[in-house]
Amino acid sequence: MATPLPDPALGTAPRPRDGRPRERLVVVGNGMASLRFLERLTEGAPGLYDVTCVGAEPKAAYNRVLLSSLLGGEVDEAACAFRGLDWYADHGIRLITGAPVTGIDRADRLAVVGETHVLPYDRLVLAVGSQPIRLPKPGMDLPGVITFRDLADVAAIRRAAVAHARAVVIGGGLLGLEAAVGLARLGVDTTLLHVMDRLMERQLDHAAAAMVKRALEGRGVRVILSADTAAVEGAGRAERLRLTDGTVLPADLVVMSVGVRPATALAAAAGLDVGRGIRVDDRMTTSDPDIFALGECAEHRGQVYGLVEPAYEHADTLARHLAGQPAAYQGTSLATSLKVSGLPVFSAGLVDTPEDAEAVVLSDPGAGLYRKLLVRDGRLVGAVFVGDIGEQAACKALIRSGEPVADVDDLMFGRPAQTPAPQPLAA
Structure with missing residues (x-):
């Protein structure tokens, strides 16, 4: 018979002003998207929920972006950490690590942890991420x-x-x-x-x-x-x-490292609507109005994202919604900004040149510099920069807004420095 999990000590988060019992909010998953959600929720509505967060990994949320640096010995594991255990306690969050949630009982509103323990919930957030794909080829299960x-x-x-x-x-x-x-x-x-x-x-x-x-x-x-x-x-x-x-x-x-697949097994077993990911609406609500999904496991308007930026936007949207504020996620226009072997790289929008667009290109392979802007009907629809990504913010904003490009040269070569206007001589 399933038994309730023992609760670690709670911090001193305030109760709602009306004195009513707080709703029990269980967050399944303690990755980057989950932590972002908890941060925004505790900022916007401190003490509104009785929060428990359950993570399958033995460590609290850490920065996956630094895994390659950790592998190469550039940073240690401590540099990958985000929040210490004291942060969770100080914000009234029960954190349970190394404990996978194995089932969801929607009728009795219980999250099953492991084989024998349960967590009652009023609202449930699924932030269970993705699973790495292994090629369906012989030998992929060999040690090594x-x-x-x-x-x-x-x-x-x-x-x-x-x-x-x-x-x-x-x-x-x-x-x-x-x-x-x-x-x-x-x-x-x-x-x-x-x-x-x-x-x-x-x-x-x-x-x-x-x-x-x-x-x-x-x-x-x-x-x-x-x-x-x-x-x-x-x-x-x-x-x-x-x-x-x-x-x-x-x-x-x-x-x-051939890609990831949204983790949908838990949601599917609970009878939630699942496609490529766990299907959600603009407020990150699943087919069950008391269950939500965010991050890499979520499918919004047929789109599944495997990147940090949309996961954070999911988290911000859901935190506002659960705090009783207006919130609606409209999708993310993807952009990539990173360093590959120390080489800065940025891309947004279209990458290859369609027939109805013009490509404006600056290329200097010897200097490690490449810039391509794709313009359609006077509007920027794509950008690829290597080596110098100084105008990435302006390009990203123009692609997302769809506003006309005032001067392509400014995006290609950078805006000229502003010269202060001459001041009138004192009388």
Whole structure:
């Protein structure tokens, strides 16, 4: 028989002024989106809810963006932490870590934790993120094949990255590039495979991707494009990787970074409406009016996002809604701003040039500089910058607003410095 979980001590968050019992709010998941939601909710409506947050990982929410830096030894685990346990207690939040929620009883409003414990709720937030994808190819379950998604993965990769190890990273998206650079920093012989003909094809055009490829190679990463994995092979553990063209690559370690899939199993088992993700409306409400979803697990208007910015916008919207404030999420116009092997990269809107748009390009490969603006009917519809991303904020704003571009040269070369107007001479 299920039993209620013991409650860690609560902090001193105030009760509502009308003295009524607080609604029980259970947040499932303690990642970056979950923490953002808790921060905004406690800022906007302190003490309004009796909050419990349950995370499957043994650590409180941490910065996943720094995982590659952690892998490469540039930062330690403490640098990845966001809030200490005292912050949760001070804000009246029960934090339970290392405890996966295994079921939702919507009839009795219970979140089942593990095998035998339950948490009663009045409102439930699902912030359960995504699961890394493993290619459906032979050998993907062999020891030595590791995903790159969380702290446990980083620890496993570092254990496997011993002296003279040979690593193959599968996947030329952002996480794959970061994993490859992190391994190269450790001195590991690293090869990056990507099935497409250019890296980061969703964010970069061919010219920009070629510059990123050169930057990776400059860090000691071998890059093979149009590489389709056939199988990982070995006697009891990973020893080599075979491509569909017959090429065989020695591999003591295979890092799988081919994308993520929204974690929907918990919601589907509870009878919630699920598509690619957990379907939500503009207030992040699921098909059950007392259950909400945000972050990578949520599907809004048919769109699933796997990035931090939309997850934070989900969190802000839901926090306002649960605080009784007007809130409506309208979707996110995606933009990417990052450093790949120390090379600044920015893209927003369209990447490849459609027939009805004009491309304005500045390219200086020797200087590591590339800028492309895509203009349609006098409006900016896409931008790709490598090396100097100084005008990224202006480009992002114009793409999102749809306002006419006043001067393309300002976006391409930067706005000229403003000269102060001359002052009249004193009489």
